[in-house]
Amino acid sequence: MVEDLEASVKDPATYTVGDCVEDWLxxxxxxxxxxTVGNYGSLARKHVIPLLGKAKLADLRADDVDEWLDGLSGTLSTRSLRLVHAILKRAIRQAQARDMIMRNVAELVKTPRARPEGRAGLSPLSRPGPCWKRPSHLDCTPTSWSAC
Incomplete structure (x- = not known):
């Protein structure tokens, strides 16, 4: 029983981002x-754990989080970027409460906006173009988007 207990005790020096997120889930x-639980789990297991999970939480830096989010900004919507960033922030906040880490570096990073040019399924209003640059363009209506 003592060995089982010791095996379940987590060492902050070897605690990974993946461990942190799985514990939060x-x-x-x-x-x-x-x-909601299913959505968070899906996002975490698709976008957080595979990309940041192997890093030791103690070694995670704000630059790592910035690069991770920037890399996702061409494939995820702004809303999804906010969600995956929130998942990481909340997971690290829980690790802080359990004395696994002192500082939440994810809190120090601003969530970027999605890059429309990298996302195929955006509506015409989301794509850069004359209407996007000049919302007051009188000839641009939902039926004439292709002409804009």
Whole structure:
């Protein structure tokens, strides 16, 4: 029993971002709707853990988080970027509460906006063009977007 207990004790020196996020998914979502829990889990397992999960939490820097978010900004919407960033911030905040880390570097980073040129499924209003640059363009209506 002592060996089992010692095996479950986590060492802050070897605690990874993946461990941190998995712990948050297991313990930090109590009381939330099942759909919300599923959404957070899906986003975490697709965009956070595979890309940052192997890094030791103690070694994670704000520049790492910036680069990670910038890399996702061409494929995710601004809303999804905010969600994956929030997942990381909340997971690290929980690790702080459990004395696994002193500082939450994810809190020091601003979430970028999605890059429309990198996303295929955006609506015409989201794409750069004359209407986007000049919202008061009188000839631009939903039926004439292709002409803009």
């Amino acid at each position: 297991a313990k930090g979502l109590k009381g939330l709707d099942d759909d």
